[in-house]
Amino acid sequence: MDIVKAALDFRRQNGNRPWPPARLALALQGGGSFGAFTWGALERLLEEENLVLDAFSGASAGAVNAVLLASGLAEGGREGARKNLEKFWTHASQSAAFLPKAVTLPLGFLARAMSPYQFNPFDLNPLRVALEAHVDFERLRHLASPRLLIAATRVSTASLRIFRNDELTVESVLASACLPLLHQSIEIDGDLYWDGGYIANPPLTPLVVESDASDVLIIQITPSRSEASPRARSDIQRRIEQINFASTLDREIEAIRLLAPLCAAGDASGKWAKLRIDRLSAEDTVQSLAEHSPGNLEWSFISQLREAGRAAANDWLAQTGDFAPHFLTG
Numbered sequence: 001m002d003i004v005k006a007a008l009d010f011r012r013q014n015g016n017r018p019w020p021p022a023r024l025a026l027a028l029q030g031g032g033s034f035g036a037f038t039w040g041a042l043e044r045l046l047e048e049e050n051l052v053l054d055a056f057s058g059a060s061a062g063a064v065n066a067v068l069l070a071s072g073l074a075e076g077g078r079e080g081a082r083k084n085l086e087k088f089w090t091h092a093s094q095s096a097a098f099l100p101k102a103v104t105l106p107l108g109f110l111a112r113a114m115s116p117y118q119f120n121p122f123d124l125n126p127l128r129v130a131l132e133a134h135v136d137f138e139r140l141r142h143l144a145s146p147r148l149l150i151a152a153t154r155v156s157t158a159s160l161r162i163f164r165n166d167e168l169t170v171e172s173v174l175a176s177a178c179l180p181l182l183h184q185s186i187e188i189d190g191d192l193y194w195d196g197g198y199i200a201n202p203p204l205t206p207l208v209v210e211s212d213a214s215d216v217l218i219i220q221i222t223p224s225r226s227e228a229s230p231r232a233r234s235d236i237q238r239r240i241e242q243i244n245f246a247s248t249l250d251r252e253i254e255a256i257r258l259l260a261p262l263c264a265a266g267d268a269s270g271k272w273a274k275l276r277i278d279r280l281s282a283e284d285t286v287q288s289l290a291e292h293s294p295g296n297l298e299w300s301f302i303s304q305l306r307e308a309g310r311a312a313a314n315d316w317l318a319q320t321g322d323f324a325p326h327f328l329t330g
Contacts, residue, residue: 022050027219035061135170153193177196201246202249223289
């Protein structure tokens with residue numbers, strides 16, 4: 001029997017595994033403006049009143065979406081979360097605040113030729129302004145649920161730092177989204193940090209361990225596939241970044257494949273034995289995503305990504321016949 005069909009039949013028929021799941025953990029990948037795909041997927045998930053969103057992990061744009069979602073839920077429930085995401089992405093598109101102007105010409109040349117300490121000596125970061133306008137970090141630090149795991153890369157040791165609820169500040173999210181050729185390093189407690197996607201994009205193993213959910217949904221926005229043959233310097237650089245940011249997720253998934261059976265043997269709660277991980281991938285629904293720029297904040301592109309994310313989440317919830325789960329352990 002085809003493995004995908006078997007997986008779908010299992011989900012529909014197994015009385016012990018209701019579908020859609022009652023509790024869900026979310027792993028949100030980074031990828032600049034491609035994060036609008038995640039916005040659309042989250043918007044659709046929020047419409048499922050009986051679905052408890054238990055924990056969120058994220059890196060870079062995934063970290064931004066995670067704190068927007070959690071802050072909105074804390075302030076106004078599901079509708080508050082939906083509005084908060086919409087306001088942020090509208091703001092980002094209108095002001096091009098999500099990524100600095102250095103990613104566009106003519107400053108793009110300066111960004112390649114100079115460090116951010118030279119072309120941006122005052123460390124101006126419009127993302128800081130946007131986050132402070134849309135996220136109540138004081139409230140997030142006192143939230144017990146949902147749990148938040150925000151990834152950043154410690155520059156000095158090339159190691160992962162996870163910021164949890166009680167540690168969250170605008171600095172920790174900026175650290176998670178700090179591309180070192182565009183932004184000055186973010187200093188927290190004497191350590192310098194860069195984009196979390198270099199180490200974990202997004203953090204998956206910590207999420208599985210710390211969440212109470214046995215269902216985990218990865219929302220992947222960094223393209224892993226490309227049909228193009230990059231020749232221009234900018235295209236080569238973009239593809240290198242895509243490979244770097246996509247490979248960390250594949251390594252974590254493979255590690256969990258090996259880890260899950262071992263953990264299940266000694267897990268009294270049964271979470272590891274029931275663990276089920278799915279992945280929604282933006283490149284499956286957005287044509288030639290790898291050839292697009294993650295700095296493109298034009299509203300037409302943002303809207304296209306949002307609608308693609310909504311459609312992908314809807315298919316996942318409905319488990320339509322043409323939906324193929326990427327990874328299944330349960």
